[in-house]
Amino acid sequence: ILNVEQSPQSLHVQEGDSTNFTCSFPSSNFYALHWYRWETAKSPEALFVMTLNGDEKKKGRISATLNTKEGYSYLYIKGSQPEDSATYLCAFNSGTYKYIFGTGTRLKVLA
Amino acid sequence: DTGVSQDPRHKITKRGQNVTFRCDPISEHNRLYWYRQTLGQGPEFLTYFQNEAQLEKSRLLSDRFSAERPKGSFSTLEIQRTEQGDSAMYLCASSPDRGGLPSEDNEQFFGPGTRLTVL
Numbered sequence: 001i002l003n004v005e006q007s008p009q010s011l012h013v014q015e016g017d018s019t020n021f022t023c024s025f026p027s028s029n030f031y032a033l034h035w036y037r038w039e040t041a042k043s044p045e046a047l048f049v050m051t052l053n054g055d056e057k058k059k060g061r062i063s064a065t066l067n068t069k070e071g072y073s074y075l076y077i078k079g080s081q082p083e084d085s086a087t088y089l090c091a092f093n094s095g096t097y098k099y100i101f102g103t104g105t106r107l108k109v110l111a
Numbered sequence: 112d113t114g115v116s117q118d119p120r121h122k123i124t125k126r127g128q129n130v131t132f133r134c135d136p137i138s139e140h141n142r143l144y145w146y147r148q149t150l151g152q153g154p155e156f157l158t159y160f161q162n163e164a165q166l167e168k169s170r171l172l173s174d175r176f177s178a179e180r181p182k183g184s185f186s187t188l189e190i191q192r193t194e195q196g197d198s199a200m201y202l203c204a205s206s207p208d209r210g211g212l213p214s215e216d217n218e219q220f221f222g223p224g225t226r227l228t229v230l
Binding site: 004006036042043049098100101102103 | 146
């Protein structure tokens with residue numbers, strides 16, 4: 001059974017703080033790791049697709065790293081803003097049509 | 112095209128009733144996915160269509176669930192004889208089929224979901 005875990009489950013940070021979350025996934029049969037942001041009452045939005053060990057991707061104040069050998073990815077948010085409040089999901093893909101999602105990290109940025 | 116749409120956004124039904132949800136993917140996308148998300152969990156894969164062909168179906172999809180994509184465009188998900196445990200958010204996603212490694216070019220685009228409550 002493939003298991004994808006995310007930590008922490010939730011966190012509150014102050015506006016301006018930087019923060020990071022972890023996604024752990026099976027290190028075998030790795031094909032791709034996806035990050036999504038899901039704001040309340042909206043559709044999940046794709047942030048990054050990561051495929052190669054050592055990948056680092058950045059979009060504005062958000063960046064992500066990938067370690068396929070040890071099976072983890074970090075998502076970083078620099079200088080958190082209230083609009084960053086959302087659930088951040090990672091999804092593991094082993095090359096099939098099936099994506100295995102983690103339970104998400106719920107971030108609340110306090111103004 | 113403004114993205115993936117789902118209808119209805121909310122559905123309240125009584126146990127034992129049948130419900131049907133619709134998903135309209137982005138028009139040029141030939142891959143379509145259904146997921147279910149229950150409280151405190153991430154989205155769980157239910158089924159996958161390549162054009163009109165249903166290529167994979169999760170064991171989560173009991174015989175009360177059926178999904179179709181008759182013309183390779185919109186898709187429907189029907190739940191018969193609903194149970195309280197079916198209460199969840201049902202998400203649809205679509206993606207193009209450009210082959211090769213996953214990339215931003217063939218990423219999944221999600222709809223807003225249909226929230227089902229079974230009383």
